[in-house]
Amino acid sequence: MIVAGFACLGPLVILGEYSASMLTNQWPPTLPLAVLAVIQAALLTLLHRPLTAIMETRPAQAIVFFLGSRLMSVYLWHVPAIVLLTGVQLLWWPMPDPGTGAWWLSRPIFVVAVLLVVWAISTVTKRWESPQPILSPRWPSDAVTVIAVALFVFQSLAISSYGLDLPLAVLGLVCTAIAVVLTGGSSNVRAPDVPSSTAEAMPPSPR
Template identity: 55%
Template sequence: MSSAATDSKVRTVPAGRDLTLDLTRVACVALVVFVHILFTGVGHRPDGSLLIERTVELQAWFTPASWIANIMPLFFVVGGYAARAGWRSAVARGETADRFIRIRLARLARPALPLFAFFTLVLAATRIIDLDPALVDTIAIGVGSPLWFLAAYMIVQALSPTMMRLHERYRGWVPLALIIAAVLVDAIRYVLVMGVLGVGPVPSAGYGFGDELVGVPNVVFVWLFAQQVGFFLFDGWFAKRRWWQLALLMVTGYALLFGMVSIGGYSWSMLGNQWPPTATMAVLAVVQASGLTLLHAPLTALMRTRPARAVVFLLGSRLMTIYLWHLPMIMVLTGIQLLLPLPMPSPGSPAWWWTRPVFLVVVLGAVWLLSLWLVRFEEAPASGTPRFSAPSTTVVAVVLFVVPVLAITAYGLDLLLAAVALVGTWVALRMTGSRWTRTVA
């Protein structure tokens, strides 16, 4: 998800680089931030008590809008494209798969390290000052919810050299096998757990076993499918299709989604199908790759303009920082409004809706200020000699980084899991030889 752009200056673009993908990443992150702002409805009830609601989810139009606005599959499609391009360059430089994975681990784990440290310190402080545990849980679980992306993206990046070899040998059979596996996981989760065992969702306050964990294997199957779509995008498969064929792919995809939610037991809200991911996300990956290809010409024209390049390069150099820190910043700014107090429109009121774009600019501006220090964690990492040189060390490091993040997503962010994620991330970086000095990309 991180962009190769490292500053806001218009500069020489490497030959063959498709800047529409940089634009897509930036636009997708901006949309994610805006949607989370719309989810964060905080205000006061008539009796003066605190109101916290997911405002946009209460709107009648939210569910159909999620069929278009849930762009997370597109992240993995674009990530697959970037991984294929990056792997070709790595092979040309004589790099091994182990080094390829270590670099991608550093690019995800380094920006996450200060975030986990922040969560650990803040959650420890709430224990010391004895804040209402229910309020802390409500805020922490919401703030930790986007972290699933770190684990899922790291998994598909770590497997990308293997998946590219399979892609080159078996082509379309690979995504076919992945979608079949994803549907089987969905069927097991729906029929066995929900239908026979009657186990409810995993509670946020415990570390038990429920229907949600049965769907976790689809973190691999669904997002690897989306990555394969990205491989085909890189190979030019979508570009070779006529416009009406791409449009037909999109219509067919949405028709298939309608059938899946109508008779297959899937959620009508695409957000409800995101964690654990279901086969609907795989279908959306194809739809969104087709749509991106249809829009390629106008997006290319846009990226020829200096203002567009400047914005994309500026935000692209801080993309992970924006993604990881926007929700904490939303909560901090909302808390400031409550404490001062500043004018605070009632969630869902006309004034609240009209001020959301303004709040988006404020959040992005605040995160940009924060990034002036945090960007050192996002810049191209210096790579030292790993503590242990065996490829199995890299596998262990990936597991140390990924498992705590998956646990946070499944059970909700709390002090224990934040501390475990902090330690796991630090150890993973040390094991794989990541240095902390700044380098030039």
């Protein structure tokens, strides 16, 4: 299945409906992208046992811990890093036409440069990924949670459907900021329900 899937990807991309825009291919998923998802699922299923054995070793756990503690920074900052480096490249020398031999030869250097920039950013932002102690948990109400989720999902669907331009980028920024404020800084909060038996067993708080 894996070999056959990879063999079909090329013709599907060349002959099928496949856009150069990543967002266009994702919403709704094009046939090549769906086939790629099946290939990846089959490959992970095939490699499940050896990967599990590898993850039982200390070196693998250390690598995963190191990368995992910075994954959110990588996810959030890799696109700005790519845009920044692309702008720098355009200022210093002309970029080869995408898909040409010169363009492909420049990709490894560009990828390494992006990784270095993202790594530098992660050294600063990793402190925000570390779990912070919660002294007094506060939870938004159900209504606030629903509104925050709706705002976040709405802008995500809009960008996936129509592409990322300046108005939608501003919309996404505003909706995400409001959602974060509602869930993290709202004054309309309630404490989580505590069973009566648990509450009776808890020692009285010091005054």
